[in-house]
Amino acid sequence: MSKYKCVIFDCDGVLVDSEALSNGILANLANQYGANLDIDTAIKIFKGCSMTMCIEKIKTLVTSPIPDDFEATYRKLSVEAFKKQIKPIEGIAEVLDELELPFCVASSGPEDKMRLNLKLTGLLEHFEGRLFSCFTIGKWKPDPAVFLWAAETMGFKPEECLVVEDSYSGVSGALAGGFDVFGYTAHDVHNQLKGYPTLEFDNMNQLISLINQAK
Structure with missing residues (x-):
């Protein structure tokens, strides 16, 4: 029997394959103001960061000021891209079908973005009523608050939960909150x-076995 009683999934990069899409759009927008970012660098510096943190980083890279509607423009363009191109992470649908433990999702993104991408990828039905967004509480990873909130709401202590993350800030937040965290490294x-x-x-097909083997 696994040591874990609950699994808390990150969303972007763990459930939905959105990192390249969203960071590509962010880089393209920033480049309009002189940032000179390629997609590889954008993923490296923005992955797992809140939008506020991303914008602060962009301000240090641009050669002309970014406009007040920068974030709104990014949100609009990313939604358009998600609707056309978003896909589930390979193997995650099977994991959710087979996982016998309670589970939920805790994301740095807004709940409407989380809900949209999970719906577009056919995963939302697995998470209805169990979506936890940093925007709701006003605290972002690597602050552990969203994980602690998710665990408490689900009825478990941090040490009873496993967090599945793909970003340094997400892993940092989970560890700071007293959680075990499995790092998904495929990307x-x-x-x-x-x-x-x-x-x-590095393969979602491994996850159920790894959870079951945890003692």
């Missing part, structure tokens, strides 16, 4: 998670 091209999570894995 960790810069090895930012190496040696940091409780355990690393």
